[in-house]
Amino acid sequence: MDDTEAEDKFFEVHEIVVPHIGRVPITKGDFHYLPSKVKRWLAFTVEWFRPRCLYICDGSQSEADEIINKLMERGTLTKLKKLENCYLCRTDPKDVARVESKTVIASHDKYTTVPHVREGVKGILGSWMSMEDLNKEMDKRFPGCMAGRTMYVIPFSMGPLGSPLSKIGVEVTDSNYVLLCMRMMTRVSPRIWEILGDKDFVKCLHSVGCPRPVTRKVVNHWPCNPENVLIAHVPEERKVKSYGSGYGGNSLLGKKCFALRIASVIARDEGWMAEHMLIMSITTPKGKEYFVSAAFPSACGKTNLAMLNPNLPGFKIQCVGDDIAWMKFNDKGELYGINPEAGFFGVAPGTNYKTNPNAMLTFQKNSIFTNVAETADGGYYWEGLEDEVDEHIGITDWLGNEWRRGMHSKAAHPNSRFTTPASQCPIIHPKWEDPEGVPISAIIFGGRRPTGVPLVVESFNWEHGVLLGACVKSEATAAAEHVGKNIMHDPMAMRPFMGYNFGHYLQHWLDLEKPGRKMPKIFHVNWFRVDEDGKFLWPGFGDNIRVLDWILKRCDGTVDAIKSPVGYLPKKGDIDLSGLSEPVDWDQLFSLPKHYWMDDTRESRRFLEDQVGQDTPKKMWELLAKQEKEFSSMPGRQISETD
Ligand code: OXD
Ligand code: MN
Numbered sequence: 001m002d003d004t005e006a007e008d009k010f011f012e013v014h015e016i017v018v019p020h021i022g023r024v025p026i027t028k029g030d031f032h033y034l035p036s037k038v039k040r041w042l043a044f045t046v047e048w049f050r051p052r053c054l055y056i057c058d059g060s061q062s063e064a065d066e067i068i069n070k071l072m073e074r075g076t077l078t079k080l081k082k083l084e085n086c087y088l089c090r091t092d093p094k095d096v097a098r099v100e101s102k103t104v105i106a107s108h109d110k111y112t113t114v115p116h117v118r119e120g121v122k123g124i125l126g127s128w129m130s131m132e133d134l135n136k137e138m139d140k141r142f143p144g145c146m147a148g149r150t151m152y153v154i155p156f157s158m159g160p161l162g163s164p165l166s167k168i169g170v171e172v173t174d175s176n177y178v179l180l181c182m183r184m185m186t187r188v189s190p191r192i193w194e195i196l197g198d199k200d201f202v203k204c205l206h207s208v209g210c211p212r213p214v215t216r217k218v219v220n221h222w223p224c225n226p227e228n229v230l231i232a233h234v235p236e237e238r239k240v241k242s243y244g245s246g247y248g249g250n251s252l253l254g255k256k257c258f259a260l261r262i263a264s265v266i267a268r269d270e271g272w273m274a275e276h277m278l279i280m281s282i283t284t285p286k287g288k289e290y291f292v293s294a295a296f297p298s299a300c301g302k303t304n305l306a307m308l309n310p311n312l313p314g315f316k317i318q319c320v321g322d323d324i325a326w327m328k329f330n331d332k333g334e335l336y337g338i339n340p341e342a343g344f345f346g347v348a349p350g351t352n353y354k355t356n357p358n359a360m361l362t363f364q365k366n367s368i369f370t371n372v373a374e375t376a377d378g379g380y381y382w383e384g385l386e387d388e389v390d391e392h393i394g395i396t397d398w399l400g401n402e403w404r405r406g407m408h409s410k411a412a413h414p415n416s417r418f419t420t421p422a423s424q425c426p427i428i429h430p431k432w433e434d435p436e437g438v439p440i441s442a443i444i445f446g447g448r449r450p451t452g453v454p455l456v457v458e459s460f461n462w463e464h465g466v467l468l469g470a471c472v473k474s475e476a477t478a479a480a481e482h483v484g485k486n487i488m489h490d491p492m493a494m495r496p497f498m499g500y501n502f503g504h505y506l507q508h509w510l511d512l513e514k515p516g517r518k519m520p521k522i523f524h525v526n527w528f529r530v531d532e533d534g535k536f537l538w539p540g541f542g543d544n545i546r547v548l549d550w551i552l553k554r555c556d557g558t559v560d561a562i563k564s565p566v567g568y569l570p571k572k573g574d575i576d577l578s579g580l581s582e583p584v585d586w587d588q589l590f591s592l593p594k595h596y597w598m599d600d601t602r603e604s605r606r607f608l609e610d611q612v613g614q615d616t617p618k619k620m621w622e623l624l625a626k627q628e629k630e631f632s633s634m635p636g637r638q639i640s641e642t643d
Contacts, residue, residue: 016054018047027150028063029056035196038170041203042153045172049207050144051151057179059154059188067176076177076221077368081378084365088374089177090400091247092219094226096371097415098249098256100496103127103231105261106134113235115503116613124488125495125502125611134232134241141209141228141243148212149174154182155192158259158326158340163435165272165326165338167263168196171204171253175223175246178206180368181419184343186254202238202262204253209244220400222246233257235265235499247370248345248417259324259340260497268500268508272328276493278306279321279337279438281429282548285314290552293325293337294444294525295493297474299415301527303346304541307358307427311542312549312576318429319358320438321422322346327440333517336437341422348372348416350384355541358427359418367420371398373411382412441555446525447474447490452596453526455538455575455589456547457567458554462513464567465522467623470506471604472524489607503615510617523551524567529589537589543580550575564592565630594634601628 015023016031024046031039034056046054057063068087071077077087106129107113117123129137152173159166170192171182182188209225210218216225229244240257242250249256263274277293284290296302306322321339330336346359348369353360363369373381376394386405397403398413422428431438445468447453459465469492476488489495491502498505513519525547527540550570553559561568569590577584605624608616 016043016046018043021047021050024051025053027053027055029054029058029153031056033190033193035193035198037198037200038193038196041170042172045205046151048142049146049151049172049174051146051174052148053150054153055150056153057155057183057188058190059183064180064183067180071176071180074221078374079378080369080374080380082375083367083379086363086365086367086369088372088380089368089370090220090222090398091371092222092224092226093399094219095222095224095245095247096413097247098496099229099231099245102229102244103496104129104134105233105235105499106131107234107236111501111615112504113500115501115611115615118610118613121610123611125491126498126500129232131234134234137230138232138241138243141230142205142207142241144211145207145209145243146174146211149210150176152176152179154179154188155190155196156182156186156188156254157192157195158186158254158263159338160433160435161187161189161191162195163338163437165328165336165435165437166340167202167258167266168192168199169202169204169254169258171206173206173251175206175208175251177246178251181252181345182254184366184368184419184421185252185341185345187342200238202240202258204240204242204258206240206242206251206253207244208246208251231257233261233499235262238262238266252345255324255341255345256497259326260494261499263326263340264494264497264499264505267326268504271512272326273509273512275325275327276323276497277325277443278302278319278323279325279339279440280306280308281318281320281438282545282552283316283318284549284552290441290555291320291337291438292442292444292548292551293327293440294446295469295472296446297448297472297488297490297493298496299347300446300448300474301540303344303359304351304356305544307356307425308544309357309542310545311579312545315545315549317545318427319422319425320429320432327437329512329517333514335440335518335520337440338434338437339422339432343419343421344425345417345419348380348418349382349410349412349414351382351418352384352388355384358425362422362425363418363420366424367418369416369418371413371416372418373397373403382416383410440520442521442523442551444523444525444551445469445472445493446527447472447493448528449473449487449526450475450528450530452593452600453524453529454566454569454592455527455529456523456525456550457564457569458551458561459522459524459567462519462522463510463619464623466506466509467620468522468524468567469509470608470620475528489611501615503612503617506612506620507617510619521551521555531585531588537585539580539582539584546575546577565627565634566592566597594631597631598628601631
């Protein structure tokens with residue numbers, strides 16, 4: 001510390017002087033307390049973005065109240081009178097989901113980021129941009145992008161403050177909606193500055209891309225710049241640069257950008273895992289508790305599973321996290337996981353007291369609802385609430401138009417969301433913020449697979465589990481810009497969130513298996529199989545506990561299973577079906593139609609050849625070849641002898 005710095009400690013600094021710009025006022029916070037690395041980075045960013053002023057956030061309730069009042073005055077937020085401290089936000093209808101087509105990873109060497117795809121094939125496992133191109137693109141966008149606006153500086157921790165598994169980031173943004181959501185989704189606190197000291201942090205730059213005077217029409221008081229959206233990651237520099245969108249994963253940079261794309265690279269370098277997974281605990285009627293993590297592509301009901309209301313007596317579920325898991329083997333070789341987030345950013349449509357009562361109870365207060373419909377008495381509405389909201393009440397849809405049931409249009413946008421603090425969840429696990437994390441007994445993959453794929457299958461071993469994860473597919477989702485019902489590959493449920501070459505990622509998973517480590521068992525589940533008439537074969541939701549029960553018994557080794565070419569299947573009767581309101585067709589649920597699987601195995605091979613090419617670990621080819629051989633030597637049309 002030099003003399004002037006020492007003197008400065010005695011008074012607050014209310015402005016900074018930046019080269020080429022001059023004095024920039026600091027309307028909140030004290031620049032003194034920032035670590036010098038942060039100060040330097042901010043000074044540089046201010047020079048680049050040219051905000052009107054700086055606002056250093058502390059994550060406090062009074063700060064949130066101040067911002068909420070401002071956003072209500074402006075019309076960005078509307079208070080939902082029926083609930084306590086809850087708000088509705090309608091975005092520009094052009095800014096409603098993650099924009100995967102404009103999401104890139106930049107690196108010096110292309111193949112550290114994306115695999116060698118087959119010539120002529122468009123890669124879907126990450127989109128690479130050269131550092132030069134990224135700099136050029138950002139130079140078209142970032143200079144002066146915050147002119148006339150406040151630059152909010154948000155210090156945040158992913159994971160409990162000070163946990164050895166947590167990581168720190170700082171986001172600068174010109175969106176105060178982002179600030180409100182970040183303080184729910186991450187831990188925003190001035191303590192971060194102390195914890196950070198002179199260590200490195202993930203640098204998150206975000207602008208809605210609407211400098212003043214605004215030259216484009218602002219819709220719904222939601223500034224954005226959809227034509228020029230770019231969400232870029234530079235894992236080598238631990239940086240995220242996001243421009244043009246204020247929505248969800250595009251702008252709450254702690255979530256997909258940091259906790260998955262950047263963190264997956266950190267995890268590879270440091271020998272742990274950053275995954276698109278929930279973490280939940282299941283306590284059996286005998287009082288034994290297990291933790292499992294589960295990866296599903298977006299909008300497959302991960303939040304519902306994480307907060308499951310079990311339909312079997314005596315079971316208790318508690319939620320640790322609903323979207324992202326950071327997991328690391330400890331010195332004893334046990335896998336421990338934390339939820340790096342502090343809130344839930346859940347898909348609203350389909351959520352109701354039947355499908356997810358715990359989520360409903362979580363967001364009754366202190367929550368923000370984005371792009372849902374509003375009822376005339378100041379409540380929320382979306383598809384799925386038909387039985388829970390008075391049918392005579394007036395409804396205004398997410399676009400602000402009068403809406404009536406039976407209309408062709410949707411009341412809420414299919415990707416409308418609730419943002420709510422995890423601490424409010426009635427079944428949040430007491431250890432959800434334990435700095436050590438929780439021990440993971442099983443990893444579950446799944447997807448929406450209408451045909452062919454059994455309700456549950458257990459991998460033969462860790463390596464085979466990696467193959468099961470690599471072959472995850474699902475129907476397309478509204479969480480991003482995809483439309484239609486096509487089945488998309490979403491390996492490890494990480495397709496949109498990979499921070500580095502997917503082949504190297506598979507190898508990283510394989511390398512995690514080491515002598516002395518207790519590898520969790522790996523499973524694949526499918527709640528979404530349908531019969532010839534398109535009717536679901538499995539009731540799902542609270543009845544999924546029946547499948548979890550079998551999974552735990554397999555972890556304990558208390559039930560046998562049947563070996564099939566795709567893994568171990570339950571023996572008939574080993575999944576508890578007692579008390580189901582309708583009988584289930586076990587044989588159909590577990591059948592492995594031979595031709596379907598011959599095609600599917602070939603298709604998986606083709607996918608890896610096309611998309612991962614020479615980067616695919618050899619083990620994957622061996623396992624696929626074995627599977628193919630076993631199916632082709634199988635007699636008959638279908639393998640369904642599960643009893
Ligand atoms: C999410 C997603 O928002 O996966 O969680 O898209
Ligand atoms: Mn997700």
